[in-house]
Amino acid sequence: MFSLPKNATIIEVGPRDGLQNEGKLVKAEDKLQFITALQKAGIQEMELTSFVSPKWVPQMADAREIVAQTKKVGRQFVLTPNERGITAALEAGAQSLAVFVGVSNSFNKKNINKTTEESMAALKPLILNLKEQNVFVRACISTAFYCPFEGAVSPEATIALCRQFVDWGVDELSVADTIGMANPKESYELFAKLHEAFPNVLMTAHFHDTRRMALANITAALQAGVTRFDASAGGLGGCPFAPGATGNVATEDVVNMLHRMGVQTGIDLDLLCQAIEKIEPHVTNPVATGMYTLYKNQA
Template structure:
């Protein structure tokens, strides 16, 4: 008999990961309204934006404005791809930073034009400086299960990268099924191993729903003891460097599942759907998650 956690923390990634690759440019005012509505739904951890070159990700060009005009509710992250991004984030007063590296060298080179080892070497002093300044550091582990260029990733390689980040002193590991190819057995196995090997760090699971396996993978991760999950309101998202990857698993669907299991999140599903309603007119694809369809139909 498996034991599920009593409480789960949801980290909302819609404002950053959800919108970064949308074909429509979403105005700052609409992003801020979306963020405010999500906070009103009870979400206390959120990826707000990214300090990245507007040349590569134009959607995030307003990062400084987003930070300046967002109420401080709980822990709010910004993604920083390099030392320059970290510098800009700190200048904006950010207190929680996310960095990222792919387990796959091919993915990493497509994404930031560096191998995994080169990225880690560059990040080590950056993370040391962030921790010295008292900043919360989240490390996002991309392609932890599969890579669009290399195929299946050896779990030993994922564990090794997680161990390196832990040695650097990060506070959290967000371990991602970037292209949505993992199955529940793989989810349970990897997260069980990570919980065993890295018992003193926050572990978060991040699933994409490319093959409609994200909910099953989340349930498997719950069984492995994971109690933190990245989700995106409306199932928004996708990675510009991961061909074929669709959106993240939907916040409203995950919270609903957790509610039915008696697991507390502190999040109001109806209010999450209302937040989705705020952003839906401004994104390029229709929102078609289960709970949002029910919400729109008044069920």
């Protein structure tokens, strides 16, 4: 039986994941206008920025300013890859942190020059310490379905990695199809297993639209019990360390699909498209998603 929840939550990742791979530096004031417009559209959870070395991700060099000047609405994440990033984020006033690791060793080595096991060993004491301080911790699981270097990733490997994070007390798992190779059958099967294994942890699906299957994968995840989805306004983004990882699924397309199926998100679609209009002049990556193109043509 095809069943759907009444509500779903969209976690907007455009300000960080959407812009990190943008070749043109976007000014902090333009990012803040984008963030404010997204909040006005009804976004309640958002990934704002990342506390990483500007040497590796110059786009995020203004992280402190972004955190300090963003109006505190709902839950706001910042990505923190290591102890230095965590310390800087907390000093800047961030209250919800995200850590990340790839299930695939090859991807993890390309991304942060550590094996998955080495990354987990380094993250464990940091996460335990954060939970002692009652900090909200989101664990982002990359290459949960496929790796650009190793191919298919077994569901058992993804579940085992998630279990370690759950044992350490993380509040949320964001499970990603990093290079957009998953199909709806794989989406349903993995998220059904994750939902059954970890019923008391917030479970979020993160899909890329490389092969135009992200919306189908989201529908399959809904059927598996997932009601939280990462998405990027304008479909911006992609991982700079994963060859072939094109943009994230577009927030406006996800919102449109969910609303048309009777699943409410609390997000105003027109205001969301207006937010995209604010960032579009400042990026070189094309913004050509279905609902945004329709909005522009009707304007």
